[in-house]
Each structure stands twice: as structure tokens, then as C-alpha cells.
Amino acid sequence: MDNEREPLSESRTAGVVRHLEELIFDGDLQPGQFLPSEGELATAMGVSRLTVREGVRTLEARGLLEVRRGRRPAVAYPNAAPLSGFFAASLRRDPRNLLELVEVRLALEVHGTTLAARHATRTALTSLDLAFNTMSQANDEESFNQADVRFHAALAAASGNQMISFLIEAMDEPMRESRLRSLRGHLARGRSMDDIMDEHARILAAVRDRDARGAAEAMREHLIQTRMDLRTFLALPTSDAEG
């Protein structure tokens, strides 16, 4: 019972999508540069403007094009929007996916921290310092969380691996709410803000010392604590297994 059936010939919209992809990838178009207008593309490809529009929409949703009224479509700078959309949709579909996302984040951040300890440039370390200081001076939950996000983003950036950066960044927005919950759980467990600052301080020190293993371990411990905080808030068993 193979119910799958390939269309005999790809739809015109699919053809437009492929054509546009070729323009973007193989057409020597740099991010920020403009494509021909919808009308021009339509006549060039022998389809109606409507069909071009649908293709353009598809590539916009994939984060490859930037469309604004009155301007021609522009090649987008690489960005994490598609990832962000994916994670956000996963969470909206089933909030239980939050715990899965936390695991992904743990894996990526621990490895990212390893890389950061090895490759962080001076400027990367500077922005890491900045975020850390902002955190320590924050006097309300909101600004603290904001600085916390910036710290982790700066650390991901320090890894020199943009893919990791994008993934971390993409999870920030969908997990914004969970950060608050985690903080509540943290306090509910009788722990203080100083603990959190200590954890971050250890990470920062190890990265600065180029101690890859120590930095990874510090990050791992921090994220395991965070995971327990979240589980506490969600009233789930707080297994303290290490990984």
C-alpha cells in the first residue's frame, strides 16, 4: 500500500523556488543585494506574477529572502529565524518539548564552551566580561535575565562556531518564559542569586584561563542546576544525573 505519489512534473511554483535558489546560491548575489522584481522574474520564467510571489514567500519563510513592500526582494543575511520558528512551533505544539529543548541546549552550550575556551578572541572575551558585569549589577528580574541571555549568547559567539551561535540564539526567544520559571524554581529550592553568579563566574574564569575541560564542566554544572530549577518549578522529579 504505497500511498505516496510523486507529481508527474513539479509544480510551477516549485520550479520558481528552484530557480530562485539558484539565483541566490549560484548567482553571485551577496546578502543585501537585490533580485529582479517580481514582474521581471515572472516574464523571465514564463509564469504569472502570482506564481513568482508564492515562490518568493516560500524562500522568505526559509530565511533566504527579505521582502519589503515597494522594494525588490533582497538576499537575506544568514539568520536564525527559521530555527527560531521551528523551536517556537515545537513548544507551542507541546509544552513538554521544553525539557527536550533544555537537553539540546545543554549539549550545545557545553560543547560551545569548550570551543570558546580554545578559540575566544580578545574582543569576544570583552563582550563576555561586559555581559557578566551587567548581570552582577542587575537589580530586577527582567534586566538580570536579559543580561543572562547576553552572557550565554556572547559565550556561543566566542566559540567561533556560527552554527552553534544560531542554534542558541534561536532557542532564546522561545525559552524566554521558561527562564523565569527556572528562576522561580531556583528560589523555591532555597538557593540564591549569588549561586547563579558563582556558576557564571566559574565559567568565565575557566574560559579566560583557556581551560577547556574546566569551562565545559562549569557550564555543565550550571545547566544541570538550571534544569533542576526548571523541574522544581514544573513539580517534576529532579533527577540529578550528571549528563
Next chain:
Amino acid sequence: MDNEREPLSESRTAGVVRHLEELIFDGDLQPGQFLPSEGELATAMGVSRLTVREGVRTLEARGLLEVRRGRRPAVAYPNAAPLSGFFAASLRRDPRNLLELVEVRLALEVHGTTLAARHATRTALTSLDLAFNTMSQANDEESFNQADVRFHAALAAASGNQMISFLIEAMDEPMRESRLRSLRGHLARGRSMDDIMDEHARILAAVRDRDARGAAEAMREHLIQTRMDLRTFLALPTSDAEG
């Protein structure tokens, strides 16, 4: 000089997208179920069918809808297509991103293996066995690689974390070509297929023994070898740093 300008009121298409998202997420529509037809949606939302179509296309690109000619749009089952598209686009934009992807994969697979050792069900172990045996009996490059992919996919699935599974799966297709390169590099380094099988055997054994730490370590070593293989093929320095 803030050149950003928010549109005074969101475009109608954006409104349609939000409306459709609400239908999908909050509308008690299960994957596989159908939305109202484009025409019905159009009259219900007071826009033209064209506008509805653009919204539908957007959500299709995000992996939330499945559209086929003659049928109404259906809610899609959660899938990794958007992730796959993202990774593929990243690689097409700049093949150097391959090494970054390898790092992401290392982070996720190592952690996924840890989870697999802890949580793998009996059936998950069975399919892992199956993939392993298929690998060992493969007699050409193509079928070997195919079984290799299945082994890693089964391992990711055994972690019980669908998010990790999706991410691994999403990287498979874009990295298909690199797998061949890695194999070439492997042989170029004077190593044999038996080495690869040994590495996999160690992983499998540790997972079976519920030895989370050992499984993670075996996977890490395997992926570091693979990374070196790839670097050899690409004629890059093969740093053997651990992480």
C-alpha cells in the same frame, strides 16, 4: 539613525499567518486533520483567496501545513524538514560551514548517546542491533553509508529526545556527500573499515551495558576520528584536540 520602521499595521498576509497558527496550535486540530478550504478561510477572514494562499505557503515552508492539489490543507506531522532546509542552505551558501556542522553533530550525538545509554527501550536496542549488523554485512560503500546513517539515527531515536533526533536527521541529507569524503580520508590515513566497525561496536556495547559515560566517550572518540578523516580529505590540519 534608526532605519528600522515597524509597519503601522501588520499586513493582511501576516494576519492570515497568525490566524492559521491559532487554528493549528489552539484549534484542537491533530496532525493529519484538514483545515477549511482556501475559499472558506478567505471569506471567514475577509480577505481574498490569494492572500490566504500566501499565508498557507508560509506555513507550509515552516513545516506546519501539508498542501496538495485538490485536497484541503492538512496539519503536518512534526517533521525535521525546516531544519533540514536550514542546514542545507547554510552549506550551499558556504561549504566551509561543513566543519561547523560537524561540531554541532558531535555535541548532539555525544549527549544523545548519553541519554540513549540511560533510556533506550528494548525495541530501540533492537533497531540499533539491526543497523549495526547491516553495517557489518555491507559490501559496498553505498550500502555501508546507508546503514551507518541508520545506526546513528537509531541511536538518536534511542535517546528518547525527539528534538535531538530531528536535528541529527536534518543534518543527514545535507551531509551525505561529506560522509563519502570522510570515508576517503579515513582510508587515506591508512585506516581500515574494521576500525570504524570497532568504534561502533564499542558504542553499542556501552549503550547496551547502560554505561552512559562510556557510551558518550566511545561516541566522542568515533566522531573525533570522523572529523579527522574529513579534515584529511579536505587537506586541513588534523588537530586531535579532544573536544
Next chain:
DNA sequence: GGTTGAGAACTTGTCAGATATGTGCGATGG
């Protein structure tokens, strides 16, 4: 009664043409 098959009804895919509105550039005037 159950099965099959031909349409009918519905739905998406695509086209054409038209209007509204935002962008950018160049002419114009101070």
C-alpha cells in the same frame, strides 16, 4: 448486498488585469 465506475462537486494551481500604497530617485526651486 456488495462492488464498481462514471460523473458531479469541491479544491488547489495558475493566469490576466486592475487598484492601492510604499520606496527611491531625480528634477526643481530656494
Next chain:
DNA sequence: CCATCGCACATATCTGACAAGTTCTCAACC
């Protein structure tokens, strides 16, 4: 030289129409 005002161009959206694929209905047939 510089600000401003149009005008050409581009996207956003609508209407109406037809082609082509899918599903449902119902009658004819075994």
C-alpha cells in the same frame, strides 16, 4: 548645496476565470 515634491517603479491585495486533481455520490451491474 540642500530640502522637497513628484513620478516611475515595486510590492500588496482584490476580482473573476479556467485548468486539473481529489473526494463523494449514486446508479448500474454482478
